[in-house]
Amino acid sequence: MELPHFGQILTTRKCIWEYILGIDMPVTENTVWLLTNGLNTQEDYLRLYSTCARLYYLSRLVYMGKDGVRKPSADWYRKQIYWGRAETADEIRHIMAQQNGCSEDDISEADAQRVFYDLKVLSAVWCGSIACLHEQIYIPELAYFAEYVLNHSGRVPMPQFDEFSPFPGNYADCDYTQGIADYLEDLMESLF
Numbered sequence: 001m002e003l004p005h006f007g008q009i010l011t012t013r014k015c016i017w018e019y020i021l022g023i024d025m026p027v028t029e030n031t032v033w034l035l036t037n038g039l040n041t042q043e044d045y046l047r048l049y050s051t052c053a054r055l056y057y058l059s060r061l062v063y064m065g066k067d068g069v070r071k072p073s074a075d076w077y078r079k080q081i082y083w084g085r086a087e088t089a090d091e092i093r094h095i096m097a098q099q100n101g102c103s104e105d106d107i108s109e110a111d112a113q114r115v116f117y118d119l120k121v122l123s124a125v126w127c128g129s130i131a132c133l134h135e136q137i138y139i140p141e142l143a144y145f146a147e148y149v150l151n152h153s154g155r156v157p158m159p160q161f162d163e164f165s166p167f168p169g170n171y172a173d174c175d176y177t178q179g180i181a182d183y184l185e186d187l188m189e190s191l192f
Contacts, residue, residue, distance in 0.1 A: 003062060004069055004133050013063045016072060020080045023054040028085045031146075032095045035118045036111075038150055039180070049184070052142035059130040059137050059166075070133065074161070077127035082119070089116040114154050122149045125159045125168055132166040140188070141166070144181035148174060 003010060030051040039045060058077075062069050072080075086092055093112035097104040125145045129137040148171070149156050159168030167176060177185075 005136050007060055007136060008062045008069075009060050010069070011061050011063055013065075013072065016058070016061045016063060017080060019058060019061060020077075023058065024081045024084060027051050027054055028082055029095065029099070031082075031119060031122065032086065032092060032115060033099055034146060035115045035122065035150065035153075036096050036099065039147065048143050048146055048180075049139065052139045052146070055126055055130060055142055056137065056139045059132075062133070071131050074124065074127040074131040077130055078123050081127070082123050086116075086119055089113050092116045092119065118149050118153055118156070121156045121158060122146060125149070128159055128161045128168065129166040132161070132163070134164045135166045137166040140181035140184040141176045143184055144176040144179055147180045 030047045034044060034048055037044065062071055089112045092115050093104050093107045096107045096112065096115065126142060157170060160170040162169060
């Protein structure tokens with residue numbers, strides 16, 4: 001059987017869901033951490049790489065549906081990965097307080113709302129990219145979109161995708177070959 005893209009792995013929808021059960025907590029927690037604290041330390045870059053690697057491997061999984069090879073929808077991915085822990089600004093505030101070892105009262109409403117908005121946008125970008133059946137998103141590109149959202153915090157519109165591209169079509173100033181993507185490409189070539 002020919003799969004829509006090289007490197008895809010044929011499995012079942014249940015196995016995709018089970019894979020998500022193993023990554024949803026670290027992906028959500030690391031995403032909130034990064035959107036709260038940015039990319040300032042080596043540990044932040046490792047968090048980003050770890051998160052993007054998990055999402056990359058998820059993006060390779062496909063299943064056989066009634067109409068042929070399929071992937072779940074972007075909304076399905078978002079619900080499975082993020083909605084158990086990060087559905088509201090209050091839940092984001094709780095995660096932020098735990099991560100920073102403080103009380104939820106120490107986290108401002110504005111900060112929680114900003115991180116919540118950025119999480120909605122970034123998770124929509126990542127899950128839209130993952131859901132693309134015809135193309136493959138890679139670790140450096142996933143990382144770029146995190147950097148993009150961080151650099152444009154609070155000002156990034158929800159992404160718009162067409163079915164044949166893993167990249168949002170409405171981000172005019174987006175160049176997913178630059179910044180952290182370029183750095184990770186160079187790093188990955190030298191290490192792997």
